[in-house]
Amino acid sequence: MFERAKLPAGTIERFGIVIIEQTSLTRRQIVAAAITLPFVSAMPTIAKAAPSRLDRFMVQGRPEIGRSLYKAANILPALDQLGGVRKMRCREPYSGTPGWANYLSLAQAGVKFCFTLMARDLETSLQDLRAFAAAAPGSIWAIEFPNEPDLWPITYNGVTDVKLGFRKGNAPALMAFIKDFKAAIGTDPALRSIPLIASNDFMQAEQAPFTTYGNSHIYPKPNLTAADKLAQFETKVAAGKHAKGVITEWGRTTGGDASNATAPPVTLQQQGELLASDVEAALALSSVQTISIYELFAGGGSTEMNNFGLFNADLTPRPAVAAIKSVIV
Numbered sequence: 001m002f003e004r005a006k007l008p009a010g011t012i013e014r015f016g017i018v019i020i021e022q023t024s025l026t027r028r029q030i031v032a033a034a035i036t037l038p039f040v041s042a043m044p045t046i047a048k049a050a051p052s053r054l055d056r057f058m059v060q061g062r063p064e065i066g067r068s069l070y071k072a073a074n075i076l077p078a079l080d081q082l083g084g085v086r087k088m089r090c091r092e093p094y095s096g097t098p099g100w101a102n103y104l105s106l107a108q109a110g111v112k113f114c115f116t117l118m119a120r121d122l123e124t125s126l127q128d129l130r131a132f133a134a135a136a137p138g139s140i141w142a143i144e145f146p147n148e149p150d151l152w153p154i155t156y157n158g159v160t161d162v163k164l165g166f167r168k169g170n171a172p173a174l175m176a177f178i179k180d181f182k183a184a185i186g187t188d189p190a191l192r193s194i195p196l197i198a199s200n201d202f203m204q205a206e207q208a209p210f211t212t213y214g215n216s217h218i219y220p221k222p223n224l225t226a227a228d229k230l231a232q233f234e235t236k237v238a239a240g241k242h243a244k245g246v247i248t249e250w251g252r253t254t255g256g257d258a259s260n261a262t263a264p265p266v267t268l269q270q271q272g273e274l275l276a277s278d279v280e281a282a283l284a285l286s287s288v289q290t291i292s293i294y295e296l297f298a299g300g301g302s303t304e305m306n307n308f309g310l311f312n313a314d315l316t317p318r319p320a321v322a323a324i325k326s327v328i329v
Contacts, residue, residue, distance in 0.1 A: 053283050053328040058114060059086035059310070060249065060295035063106060064099035069297040069313065072105035073308060078296055078311050079111070081321055083329035087141065089248055089292045091113040092125060093132045100132075107136035114142040114197065114248070114292070119154035119177055126184055126191070133190045142290075144197040144215065144248060145181075145207070149174045166202050174199065182210040197246050204240035213289055214245030219262045220252070226278045234287050244289040250278060251294035252320075255307025262304060272319035275310075280327045293324070 059082070062070040079085045092115040093103050103113070117125060146154055149171060153161035156173040158263055165171050178199075185191040195212035198204055204214050214237040218229045237245035251262070252271045258264050266274060275293065282291045298309025298318075310320045 029101060035043060047184050051056040053087065055087075055322075056283055056288070057085055057279065057291050057328045058089055058290050058292035059085060060292055061088045061297075062088050062295075063088070063102040064091045064094065064097070069299075069315070070102070072102050072109070074315060075106060075296065076109050076111075078315070078317075081317055081325075082310070083325040085328075086110050087112050087114070087286050087290065087292075088296075089116065089144070091115070092143075093128055095128045095131055103286075104136055105133065107139035112139055112141040114144055114246070114290075115140060115274050116144040116147050116248075116322070119146045119149075119156060119174075120178070122180060122184065125181075126188070130188065130190050140191075140194055142195045142197050142246070143191075143212070144246075145199040145211070146176050147248075148201065148217075149199050150202060166199070169203055169206065171203060175203075178207060178210050197248065198240060200248060201236065208240040208242065210231065211240065211242070214240040214242045215248050216245060217249040218247055219250070220274075220278070221263045226274075226281055230282060230285060230288075232286070237287050244287055246289050249294040250275075250282070250291055251308040252278075253304050253307045254298075254305030255302050262305040264306065265307070269319055272321075272323035275320050276323035279324055283328075
């Protein structure tokens with residue numbers, strides 16, 4: 001870190017100008033002050049370092065379960081094998097549950113969370129977020145509004161949105177929740193500086209006044225390449241009048257068959273190669289604040305949803321781990 005230049009005795013600086021005080025100065029002191037002035041003016045400004053690729057990479061996890069694969073003891077070694085990843089996207093913490101301790105263990109190891117809100121009682125949610133922020137200061141890097149509210153409509157203040165309404169601009173309960181949450185944390189010193197991420201993909205413009213980043217889920221299919229999907233992502237970010245957005249889910253499954261609801265399966269080797277190129281392409285865009293891979297662990301079996309993981313159910317790494325590490329570290 002650079003230190004400010006020291007001025008010769010008998011001089012002062014006001015608003016970047018060196019002034020020679022009316023005192024008894026020698027010729028040598030006057031010359032020294034004249035030499036110092038351009039040096040002070042030329043002092044370099046230290047710019048804030050741009051986030052590294054590792055800082056812009058995140059994985060989906062389920063530490064809230066408190067059991068199964070998603071124990072802190074399993075998660076941390078997996079994150080280390082990915083090159084020291086320390087960002088996770090998870091459901092918001094619920095106090096008094098096994099998952100709460102799991103979250104705290106991860107936070108103590110330096111993990112920072114993007115917490116996805118579940119649209120439960122607003123004050124309960126705020127109390128838990130405040131308590132977690134107090135117990136693990138600096139561990140909440142973002143808060144995301146409810147996940148896929150088109151498929152899982154929310155109920156708020158006695159109003160329930162219709163299924164798929166969010167896709168058509170018809171989600172009054174969601175928008176009321178978002179507005180009230182934003183207002184509530186705006187006066188909360190523990191939470192007000194945390195970035196807010198929009199619910200994914202739809203109604204980005206409507207959410208713009210209440211959010212910091214846009215949001216999209218991306219699961220490339222053969223007829224829509226990663227480049228096509230990233231172009232769509234940038235359109236959504238622009239619709240929300242944001243400079244940046246977060247891809248809160250990006251995935252490639254190795255399970256199921258051509259009838260998969262999300263995308264046809266790929267081989268383990270293809271998963272690694274494709275995810276590495278996906279991540280590299282996404283992080284080449286300044287509009288991508290963070291990309292989150294769905295998900296950390298595969299659940300086992302042969303179904304589509306259980307095979308997005310970067311690690312097998314026995315915790316062994318798939319080829320995707322080394323492939324992704326090579327582009328983010």
